Amino acid sequence: IFVFFSLFFWCTFVEGSRALSLGPARWVGGMWFVEGPRDDALMPVEGEEGQRARNRKRMWLVKGPSDERPMPISASPTSQSAGKGRKRTGPASAAESCRAPRSAKRGCSAADRAEQAVKRALGMSEEEMLPELRAVDMAAPVRLALIGATGLVGRACAGYLAAHPELGFTVPFYVGSALSTGKALSEVAGQKEAKLQEHYGEGFWQSSDEAIDPEASVTDVDALLAAGPQAVDVVLSFLAPRFGHLEDQMIKAGFRLVSISPHARMQHPLIIPFVNGRSVDFGSLRCIKSPNCCSVGSTVALRPLVEMFDVQEIFITTFQTLSGRGDALYPADKVVANVYPIGATEERTEEYIAQEVARVYKDHPRASCISKDSIHVSAYRVYVQKNHLLDIKVRVAETLPLASAKSMLAAVYSQVQYSSDVAVSREVGEPRPRSHAHPNRVVVGNFDVEPAAGGKGSLVRVSVTVDNVAKGAFGNALDIAQEIVHALGGQSSSSSVTVPSGRADPPLPGDPTETAVGAAPQDTTSVGGQAAPGTTAPVGIPNDD
Structure with missing residues (x-):
């Protein structure tokens, strides 16, 4: 003793x-x-x-x-x-x-919690009531309204829908700015593309080969609000955040909204159908947000690793292309033939990616170690027009065999449940933005494994390319719209290989049988549809990549 x-x-x-x-x-x-x-x-x-x-x-x-x-x-x-x-x-x-599982909230249904979250996001009291969501007529084509249709993402989406009527969507409203109202969308698109070519150089900036419907005319948001939710089934919003008040108006008026805008993004369900859409009641939600396009590419690429290994920490370096800036133009001296660090700029890309990847994986049963504090992001803008390159390193708890690491990771990513949204490249020096051939999928490759610092676990590297429009922006929004149609009992053209993916059939651009939209300027950002209060017309404001 x-x-x-x-x-x-x-x-x-x-x-x-x-x-x-x-x-x-x-x-x-x-x-x-x-x-x-x-x-x-x-x-x-x-x-x-x-x-x-x-x-x-x-x-x-x-x-x-x-x-x-x-x-x-x-x-x-x-x-x-x-x-x-x-x-x-x-x-x-x-x-x-x-690793302790997160406890589910109890006391009310998921639909009730979603409704309360919408009211909080809109600044409404619990006693105030929102209009009941309207049913969708499944006997007719699904009607979409594109808000921010004159921006880069909106134009690309309009061109893609015009080229693929078999998807079962029709667009009665193309909403743009006060400067564009009454003009043909194809005319506005031509003018904006010419401005981009003049600024960055005609030899550098290549316009899309997919034609916008010549009958498409730009209208203002007041016309859509006056028509009401009975005039459209789903609103796709490509607004810049400064025009987010228009989204709030849409939700209060009873529209179903799918948005890629950063406005109130973390206050609404943040969904990538391939990753976290399995248990979502799409038909009951008033507003669904789609993440930053780098977040879309990162979360899709991370899913096989999360489901196979015990992920502890994530490091993401992004090489984002100029089209991610949208119609807002970088000063040429900063980006032409150059690399521009954007971590300390007004583009809060690094912050967005860390928050959004953590949010998307929040309820995944094998992702309890993933939080915004365990995700480290560095972002750079590069002198390439389209297709972002992501270098992702993941620290896992397992000690992986170094000799067979590359073949093992290729096999993990090649599993059939991932094939709708992931393509594997085994070539040396791939994937690369200019050779990205699958705009509807992320392409992964350049695999490597090394011992983690301290000798505990392994550090897995995978390089990723993602089309920052056809996959990262309007592509995910269309996937969500298709899931809404499915949830309401419709037979949209989605017939994906895996359950959570909303991939269309026929495939989105980039598959061998399709005319690729890859030649289109990759525009993960877009300009708002109407001038903000106190202004006359919107100026080109970037979205968030």
């Missing part, structure tokens, strides 16, 4: 005091003790506890022998004060903690 208490006294007080005085970290009694000022990088904590920890000027951080990241210590059931030298009573490590 004397020896026991002597050792306890020595470890707790003597060694503990020495540890605290010797610097930022010290191994004592089977735990690391770390003292630090308000350093968010050392506090991987979510929710209220994390906020309280960040608000403290000084705090104790502790980690066990198997932890890779320190954890805040507070007077809670899962941890005790480090100053008293007590052992942790919670999970043995941060990794084990993040």
